[in-house]
Amino acid sequence: MKLILLFVATLIRSASAAEPTSAEILAQSAASDWRAPDPQRTLYLELASGRVVIELQPEFAPKHVANIAQLVRQKYFDGLAILRAQDNYVVQWGDPNGEKPEARPLGKAKRSLSPEFFRPSFAEVPFTALIDPDSYAPHVGFSLGMPAARDEHRTWLVHCYGMVGVGRDEAADSGGGTELYVVIGHAPRHLDRNVTLVGRVISGIERLSTLPRGSGDLGFYTDKEARPPVLRVRLAADVPPNERTALELLRTDTPTFARFVDARRQRREKWFVDPVGHVDVCNVPLPVRKRSP
Amino acid sequence: MKLILLFVATLIRSASAAEPTSAEILAQSAASDWRAPDPQRTLYLELASGRVVIELQPEFAPKHVANIAQLVRQKYFDGLAILRAQDNYVVQWGDPNGEKPEARPLGKAKRSLSPEFFRPSFAEVPFTALIDPDSYAPHVGFSLGMPAARDEHRTWLVHCYGMVGVGRDEAADSGGGTELYVVIGHAPRHLDRNVTLVGRVISGIERLSTLPRGSGDLGFYTDKEARPPVLRVRLAADVPPNERTALELLRTDTPTFARFVDARRQRREKWFVDPVGHVDVCNVPLPVRKRSP
Numbered sequence: 320m321k322l323i324l325l326f327v328a329t330l331i332r333s334a335s336a337a338e339p340t341s342a343e344i345l346a347q348s349a350a351s352d353w354r355a356p357d358p359q360r361t362l363y364l365e366l367a368s369g370r371v372v373i374e375l376q377p378e379f380a381p382k383h384v385a386n387i388a389q390l391v392r393q394k395y396f397d398g399l400a401i402l403r404a405q406d407n408y409v410v411q412w413g414d415p416n417g418e419k420p421e422a423r424p425l426g427k428a429k430r431s432l433s434p435e436f437f438r439p440s441f442a443e444v445p446f447t448a449l450i451d452p453d454s455y456a457p458h459v460g461f462s463l464g465m466p467a468a469r470d471e472h473r474t475w476l477v478h479c480y481g482m483v484g485v486g487r488d489e490a491a492d493s494g495g496g497t498e499l500y501v502v503i504g505h506a507p508r509h510l511d512r513n514v515t516l517v518g519r520v521i522s523g524i525e526r527l528s529t530l531p532r533g534s535g536d537l538g539f540y541t542d543k544e545a546r547p548p549v550l551r552v553r554l555a556a557d558v559p560p561n562e563r564t565a566l567e568l569l570r571t572d573t574p575t576f577a578r579f580v581d582a583r584r585q586r587r588e589k590w591f592v593d594p595v596g597h598v599d600v601c602n603v604p605l606p607v608r609k610r611s612p
Numbered sequence: 613m614k615l616i617l618l619f620v621a622t623l624i625r626s627a628s629a630a631e632p633t634s635a636e637i638l639a640q641s642a643a644s645d646w647r648a649p650d651p652q653r654t655l656y657l658e659l660a661s662g663r664v665v666i667e668l669q670p671e672f673a674p675k676h677v678a679n680i681a682q683l684v685r686q687k688y689f690d691g692l693a694i695l696r697a698q699d700n701y702v703v704q705w706g707d708p709n710g711e712k713p714e715a716r717p718l719g720k721a722k723r724s725l726s727p728e729f730f731r732p733s734f735a736e737v738p739f740t741a742l743i744d745p746d747s748y749a750p751h752v753g754f755s756l757g758m759p760a761a762r763d764e765h766r767t768w769l770v771h772c773y774g775m776v777g778v779g780r781d782e783a784a785d786s787g788g789g790t791e792l793y794v795v796i797g798h799a800p801r802h803l804d805r806n807v808t809l810v811g812r813v814i815s816g817i818e819r820l821s822t823l824p825r826g827s828g829d830l831g832f833y834t835d836k837e838a839r840p841p842v843l844r845v846r847l848a849a850d851v852p853p854n855e856r857t858a859l860e861l862l863r864t865d866t867p868t869f870a871r872f873v874d875a876r877r878q879r880r881e882k883w884f885v886d887p888v889g890h891v892d893v894c895n896v897p898l899p900v901r902k903r904s905p
Contacts, residue, residue: 454892
């Protein structure tokens with residue numbers, strides 16, 4: 320039995336030796352396999368070290384994305400700070416004064432919204448499913464450029480590295496987007512369907528992941544002086560075109576993407592000596608490349 | 613059907629409300645649930661920012677662990693450098709001169725060894741299995757204090773955050789421990805059974821995970837000046853007792869650990885509004901606490 324299995328494995332390896340690697344698939348991709356992020360739903364988080372670019376995904380969290388855009392247009396985040404950097408978990412920013420009287424006013428934006436932890440049906444949204452098992456969900460895959468999961472009656476975004484979510488307190492409806500966090504460690508999938516995810520970092524995440532970790536519980540900075548400042552947050556649409564970061568994202572609903580995922584599953588690069596044959600939804604990179612402006 | 617499922621879910625939640633959280637289980641643990649790391653197989657990696665403590669696990673990679681200990685006793689790593697920091701992947705250190713003539717001599721140690729990617733049988737090694745599905749392996753769990761996986765004829769350590777492995781070139785037997793790496797991102801499980809893992813970081817990983825990322829391919833530092841120096845590496849046993857880092861590790865073969873894992877699976881903390889019910893092997897923290905020296 321073992322010999323037969325090995326023989327089959329050898330056959331599969333031989334057959335796939337001629338198949339391209341993920342790098343080769345990207346090199347051979349067509350212009351139509353890529354899309355430019357919509358400047359109306361792209362955020363520039365400006366830190367002392369430079370820019371972090373975030374793509375928002377309103378199809379999964381329309382109220383939260385609209386509220387965040389409202390906060391950004393009001394320059395709500397300008398001059399606020401990164402409040403928390405917890406190793407192997409998240410970096411989070413917002414108003415150091417929280418909801419105190421001296422907190423920054425919210426203007427037309429809301430402090431809290433009803434949760435958008437999932438979409439109630441998956442029929443309406445494109446979903447490129449993985450064939451691999453997942454520890455947390457019956458089905459995982461990609462939807463509208465984001466890692467996602469679904470069961471028989473819900474679809475939700477999942478907490479892979481780089482995903483951006485809405486901080487909240489104990490009440491499910493206590494978040495609204497005034498505090499946002501980014502995953503900087505192993506995917507905390509236990510947060511799925513417990514937090515509203517709004518998008519993902521598509522450039523500059525190393526400016527967040529290398530921040531000094533906070534010394535307090537949950538990585539909060541106990542010393543105010545230690546908090547890295549948030550210089551400003553802007554919608555790309557509100558930045559002059561020549562100051563925008565010109566990026567393109569590989570679409571997740573194309574045959575090219577399906578081949579790319581399979582190449583990540585099989586790992587045909589010569590370096591691999593034991594076939595992998597599986598891939599975790601959070602181990603599929605969602606490629607981003609520079610675009611001529 | 614949906615109503616029945618919801619009813620059952622409610623029953624489970626009510627029943628588990630009285631069950632302790634993972635923090636409560638740790639607070640109630642007995643002294644015998646903990647163990648001190650063996651100073652003969654504990655490494656201190658000393659950086660400008662302080663100490664990183666690594667527990668080696670010779671049961672899975674006896675030849676590599678012995679070779680690394682030999683290198684350390686020869687002070688091989690002292691004054692070498694961190695060569696690579698790749699975001700969401702690994703930090704790696706070794707000799708910047710690689711195998712060139714001016715490379716540091718290896719003394720009694722070996723440059724390369726036959727691979728120890730897995731143990732050929734799991735019958736001999738303790739294994740606390742998870743009940744949850746895994747994307748990569750038929751069974752995952754914990755063995756001798758480390759995250760591990762197995763199939764019908766092999767057991768291997770898995771690439772969770774903080775795991776330490778032996779860098780190698782294309783040939784499976786091209787690594788020996790002169791270059792070591794630590795996982796600082798989402799578990800790169802595709803490396804499982806393709807690299808020899810030798811242990812895990814049990815303290816100070818933030819000194820690695822916050823390092824500036826290298827600007828070259830694969831996160832290599834292209835500028836020599838940018839490479840963070842490795843001041844020295846020592847076995848804890850070779851450090852005076854009053855200079856050792858006194859730590860204790862939660863054993864992974866006890867009823868307390870099994871309850872801890874289940875508490876991480878169920879997430880009974882009030883903050884969670886949608887039951888999780890699953891856990892990924894790399895989302896179970898392996899608790900470490902300070903010990904009175």
